[in-house]
Amino acid sequence: MSSSATFRIWRGDAQAGEFRDFQVEISEGMVVLDAVHQIQAHQANDLAVRWNCKAGKCGSCSAEINGFPRLMCMTRLNDLPLNRPVTIQPLRTFPVLKDLVTDVSWNFRVKKTIKRFNPRPPDARDGTWRMAQADVERIQEFRKCIECFLCQDVCHVLREHHLMDEFAGPRSYVYAAALEMHPLDTENRLADLKDRHGIGYCNITKCCTKVCPEEIHITDNAIIPLKERVVDQHYDPLAMLLGKLFSGSRGQAKTRP
Amino acid sequence: MAEYDEHQHDVLVIGAGGAGLRAAVEAAAAGASVGIVCKSLLGKAHTVMAEGGVAAAIGNVDERDNWKVHFADTMRGGAYLNNWRMAELHAKEAPARVKELEAWGAVFDRTADGRILQRNFGGHRYPRLAHVGDRTGLEMIRTLQDRVIYERVDVFMEFTIVELIRDGDRVVGAFGYDREKGGFHLFRCKALVLATGGIGRAYKITSNSWEYTGDGIALACRAGAELRDMECVQFHPTGMVWPPSVAGILVTEAVRGEGGVLRNKLGRRFLFDDIPPLYRNQTADNEEEGWRYTQGDKSARRPPELLTRDHVARCIVREVREGRGSPHGGVYLDIAWIKEKIPNAEEHIKRKLPSMYHQFKKFADLDITKEPMEVGPTTHYLNGGIKVDGDTQMTTVPGLFAAGECAGGLHGANRLGGNSLSDLLVFGQRAGQFAAQFAKENSAGHVDPEQVRQIARRAVAVFERGHATRGESPYALQRELQETMQELVGIVRTEDEMRRALEKIQSLKERAARVEIDGNRMYNPAWHTAIDLGNLLIVSEAVCRSALERKESRGAHFRVDYPDKDERFGKVNMVTRLGRDGAMEVRMEPIPEMPAELRQIIEEMK
Numbered sequence: 001m002s003s004s005a006t007f008r009i010w011r012g013d014a015q016a017g018e019f020r021d022f023q024v025e026i027s028e029g030m031v032v033l034d035a036v037h038q039i040q041a042h043q044a045n046d047l048a049v050r051w052n053c054k055a056g057k058c059g060s061c062s063a064e065i066n067g068f069p070r071l072m073c074m075t076r077l078n079d080l081p082l083n084r085p086v087t088i089q090p091l092r093t094f095p096v097l098k099d100l101v102t103d104v105s106w107n108f109r110v111k112k113t114i115k116r117f118n119p120r121p122p123d124a125r126d127g128t129w130r131m132a133q134a135d136v137e138r139i140q141e142f143r144k145c146i147e148c149f150l151c152q153d154v155c156h157v158l159r160e161h162h163l164m165d166e167f168a169g170p171r172s173y174v175y176a177a178a179l180e181m182h183p184l185d186t187e188n189r190l191a192d193l194k195d196r197h198g199i200g201y202c203n204i205t206k207c208c209t210k211v212c213p214e215e216i217h218i219t220d221n222a223i224i225p226l227k228e229r230v231v232d233q234h235y236d237p238l239a240m241l242l243g244k245l246f247s248g249s250r251g252q253a254k255t256r257p
Numbered sequence: 258m259a260e261y262d263e264h265q266h267d268v269l270v271i272g273a274g275g276a277g278l279r280a281a282v283e284a285a286a287a288g289a290s291v292g293i294v295c296k297s298l299l300g301k302a303h304t305v306m307a308e309g310g311v312a313a314a315i316g317n318v319d320e321r322d323n324w325k326v327h328f329a330d331t332m333r334g335g336a337y338l339n340n341w342r343m344a345e346l347h348a349k350e351a352p353a354r355v356k357e358l359e360a361w362g363a364v365f366d367r368t369a370d371g372r373i374l375q376r377n378f379g380g381h382r383y384p385r386l387a388h389v390g391d392r393t394g395l396e397m398i399r400t401l402q403d404r405v406i407y408e409r410v411d412v413f414m415e416f417t418i419v420e421l422i423r424d425g426d427r428v429v430g431a432f433g434y435d436r437e438k439g440g441f442h443l444f445r446c447k448a449l450v451l452a453t454g455g456i457g458r459a460y461k462i463t464s465n466s467w468e469y470t471g472d473g474i475a476l477a478c479r480a481g482a483e484l485r486d487m488e489c490v491q492f493h494p495t496g497m498v499w500p501p502s503v504a505g506i507l508v509t510e511a512v513r514g515e516g517g518v519l520r521n522k523l524g525r526r527f528l529f530d531d532i533p534p535l536y537r538n539q540t541a542d543n544e545e546e547g548w549r550y551t552q553g554d555k556s557a558r559r560p561p562e563l564l565t566r567d568h569v570a571r572c573i574v575r576e577v578r579e580g581r582g583s584p585h586g587g588v589y590l591d592i593a594w595i596k597e598k599i600p601n602a603e604e605h606i607k608r609k610l611p612s613m614y615h616q617f618k619k620f621a622d623l624d625i626t627k628e629p630m631e632v633g634p635t636t637h638y639l640n641g642g643i644k645v646d647g648d649t650q651m652t653t654v655p656g657l658f659a660a661g662e663c664a665g666g667l668h669g670a671n672r673l674g675g676n677s678l679s680d681l682l683v684f685g686q687r688a689g690q691f692a693a694q695f696a697k698e699n700s701a702g703h704v705d706p707e708q709v710r711q712i713a714r715r716a717v718a719v720f721e722r723g724h725a726t727r728g729e730s731p732y733a734l735q736r737e738l739q740e741t742m743q744e745l746v747g748i749v750r751t752e753d754e755m756r757r758a759l760e761k762i763q764s765l766k767e768r769a770a771r772v773e774i775d776g777n778r779m780y781n782p783a784w785h786t787a788i789d790l791g792n793l794l795i796v797s798e799a800v801c802r803s804a805l806e807r808k809e810s811r812g813a814h815f816r817v818d819y820p821d822k823d824e825r826f827g828k829v830n831m832v833t834r835l836g837r838d839g840a841m842e843v844r845m846e847p848i849p850e851m852p853a854e855l856r857q858i859i860e861e862m863k
Contacts, residue, residue, distance in 0.1 A: 013779065027501060027502070028500050028501065029499070029500020029501060029502045029503065029620065029621070030500075030502045031502055031503075031620075034502045040732065040782060040783075041730070041732040041733070041736075044775070045730060045731070045732065045774055045775050045776075045782070045783035046774065046775045046776030046777075046781045046782065046783050046784075047782065048780040048781070048782060049782065050297075050298070051466075051467065052297055052301045052302075052303075052305075052466040052467065052468065053301075053303075053305065053306050053466045054466070054503075054506070055306065055503070055506045055507075055616065056615070056616070056619070057305055057306050057392070057395065057612070058297075058300075058301045058305045058306070058466070059301070060297065060298065060301050074619060076619075076620075097437055097779075097780055098779055098780040099780070101780055103437075104298070105414070108298075108299060108406070108414075111403075111406065112406050112407065116403070116404075116407045117361065117362035117403070119360060119362070122360075126356075127356060127360075128356055128359065128372065128373075129359060129371075130370070130371030130372065131364070131367055131371050132367065132371055133366065133367040136364040136365075136366070136367055139364060140364060140389060140390070143364065143389075143395075143396060143399065144392065144395070146305075146395065147298075147300055179362075182362065182364070183364075185362075
């Protein structure tokens, strides 16, 4: 099966750029990242691209392939129409550094604003805890996240409206959900999620879930339960009334379903 | 030309995989100001790919397990070339290091009574690997990363260090550049921890990511440090062999731990035909007993598929060479067969081995719950590395520490699966602790501006070459090196082939001086590859020279011209260093006498 395909790759930097076409010989089982590597080795040795494991485990090689946010290492050429050029461009939501590499540092900064893990005292004298497999499985889904930021890229609140200062994005909510639903955690992040991290902006269009390469049910399992908890804590009429009457710390108490 | 930003820390850590992150956490907790530099984004280092689990004798699944058994297993697996002090500390401290991760938010799979679950792995006598399905490395790196970001640690993502800076014999800093703009940076520090991982990219077929170019080992070597056991490169027996674009990607040993079996094209479980004497007492002699072991029967012995990696890899090579391999040059790894034994096998496999299911489905159009996989050996790990003190992790250069894969000693001639994740926790912690202590006890050294200027000049020479000579491509040279190491210094070695490899490395060194690249310093992978190439050439030469000197077969090092163990070589480590003239020297260093109590443990566990 020796044939060739055209790859239309965006090349440039923060100031300017354009699509350039490259012809690549293709072989069985090839993925988009293989094609990019061939282009680097033989046609454009300074073509900038981020990648590490080439096995879908590290989440480095995110890009928009034929307009769709995907991992280059997990996109097989035989799943793409090769009778027309395959376009590869950098994630649109983040500032371009060079070619296919974008500045994703905002994602790392926003993570730090989410309160860290804070466990209850150990259950056993030897300093260990007891947890049921069923309870850990619920958050293991969120902990599968490989931080590829495709969900952040596709989310319209960030992509179209650039609300980076008010909205933390799906990846951050998955991180927050993993902490909030952690069987040992005692921290309360709901007020932050409402005020600082703007979870209310999410109108559950589920675009993030669709692009997740780890198939995490971001909207259903992370964002919606967090939204419900925020509502329970901050908009429950009875709690609000009691809160007014006693103006204590009830609103700060951690609620669990 | 040599303009640069300056940074100052008590402790500088190079590398942000498990060992680097753990060292940074520890040094910060000890009150040191800490900087951590990594070639990629935070959380992308190779630890992320570790699958099977982290070995620690917690004894949650089999109460007969304890540090002594783990120590003896590690020494036996390493064919006794190990630094026994490291093997002792590792076995003793791994349980505490694993439990501590739980306090930091890691969620391991559980036993029925809610404790950390442990699974079987090659060379471990009892179920010992704490795990999270088959993505344990991701769980660990994320736990450590999410701890570091809240500490007083400056993180420098996508930076490359090109040289260490010395004041006399001592290391007092590092010099490098940021990928984004290509700008130079001088990092001054009182102590420096190398945690840069291995050298897998010296080979064509590898499970390692692009970062694995032996940077820390080459940096240490150029700063005067000694290396040890560099001939002991681990080839993991089960990498993917098909399709070509994914050849080398790891297939976790956990597949075999969960009952997966290896067969040749005749359907024979060939590992039953060749069980090494050292393991005969602990290995099942029939298929039924092997199966019972994987299902937790404490009276059963482990199946031969769970023999050490060096042995399993060699047996696979033999099957393929003698014409009993699979169509694409591997053998069959079958987990689907367990449906004959347990109900809901399909669900069970998907739950225990989710990434493997996903990986084969996606890359090879193969459903591992229904069909056998095709697998073959892949370059996986460097058992040797920078020579360190067993307690403090300090190298032979004052102020320079090393931990994790880039440090050598714990694993001897062959590492047991699961011992790398525990290695990076135990010795990452120790390196961080002792580096912070060194920083407290020593003032900042002097950085010679002329030394810095020279380093900077060398780093950008590649841009300033005229077109008078025919330019070489850094990618092409790296490829040639990989092919050379794969063919001539691989799983099965001979004197003649390794001599040829050395000649080739010499000519590649000369050609590397003529590398020419396009573009400028801004995020330029050709430049990065050219810098990596220099490091790969140093570590490849160290592998070759050590392997030539070890005229026997032991652990991961196998020579057809000396196919047996030789007592004389069992008493020494191969130590390499760069001499004053820049030429690499190899010497044999006697292994220190083991204390009586450790010797006794090994005798008792035989």
